Amino acid sequence: MLHLPFHPWLENYQSARNQLISIFAITLSLAILSAWFAARSMVKPIQVLVEFSKKIGRGEKYIAPKMNGEFGVLSGTMTAMQANIIKREEELTYRASHDLLTGLYNRSAVERYLSECLPRITGSLILINIRHFKDINNMMGFENGDRLLQLFAQRLIDVSNPEDRLARLGGMSFLLFIRKPYQKRI
Ligand SMILES: Nc1nc2c(ncn2[C@@H]2O[C@H](COP(=O)(O)OP(=O)(O)OP(=O)(O)O)[C@@H](O)[C@H]2O)c(=O)[nH]1
Known part of the structure; x- marks a missing residue:
């Protein structure tokens, strides 16, 4: 081995x-x-x-x-x-607080604004209504009625002051809240 x-x-x-x-x-x-x-x-x-x-x-x-x-x-x-x-x-x-046709504040936005501000600030409320708007619609058509509402809103924007509040309440009713009296004629 x-x-x-x-x-x-x-x-x-x-x-x-x-x-x-x-x-x-x-x-x-x-x-x-x-x-x-x-x-x-x-x-x-x-x-x-x-x-x-x-x-x-x-x-x-x-x-x-x-x-x-x-x-x-x-x-x-x-x-x-x-x-x-x-x-x-x-x-x-924007849609919840604005009127889409004119771009102004809508009714609920201005109601909110006034209920928050009125106890603190003073001013004048002007309610503006276009009379016989139905006739304008009937004579000139709904589209021209819309255009008139837009031009009217623009006119209100042009004459109001930045601190004022403008709203379209609905239909042909507008509301203008003026903080100070105007020196100019609207
Ligand atoms: N073009 C257009 N018309 C609208 C709008 N909203 C409401 N209207 C019209 O506005 C008219 C309002 O009619 P009424 O409530 O009888 O008011 P009015 O013709 O101005 O009559 P008065 O207030 O009595 O002078 C209706 O014909 C609605 O169809 C909108 O957004 N655009």
Whole structure:
């Protein structure tokens, strides 16, 4: 029976095993590090977008920071959505308080204004009515009646002062709230 020395084999085996363990440990560490960096680079923009969407929900104006790739696309889309929401809100607020034909305040807006201001300020209320407007409509057509209402409203804007309040109450009724007496003739 042949007896070979045992030690050289064992040393070779242990050295190979240690090398393998080191390679495995380094690869694992690199994998964990790159996963951590990848997670970090994903989580941060997501947090920014979540914060952005919360602000949109609260109706706050907020400019999203510049982002790259898909996050940039998402942020751009959310910015466009926010702009649309703000535009719609402004439009709704305008429609709720203005007469769309003449651009003057409407009845509910002037009622709100007067109930808030009348205890504090004084002035004169003038109710203006176009007589026989029905006849104008019948003779000249509804479209020309509309045009007349617009021109009449413009005339009232031209002669009133900026601190006065002008409103179309409906139909051919207008209301002018004058803060100070006019020196000029209307
Ligand atoms: N063109 C136009 N006509 C309107 C508008 N709103 C109401 N009218 C018309 O205004 C007319 C009002 O008629 P009436 O309430 O009889 O008033 P009037 O003809 O001025 O009669 P008096 O007040 O008695 O002098 C109706 O013919 C409505 O159709 C509008 O936005 N545009």
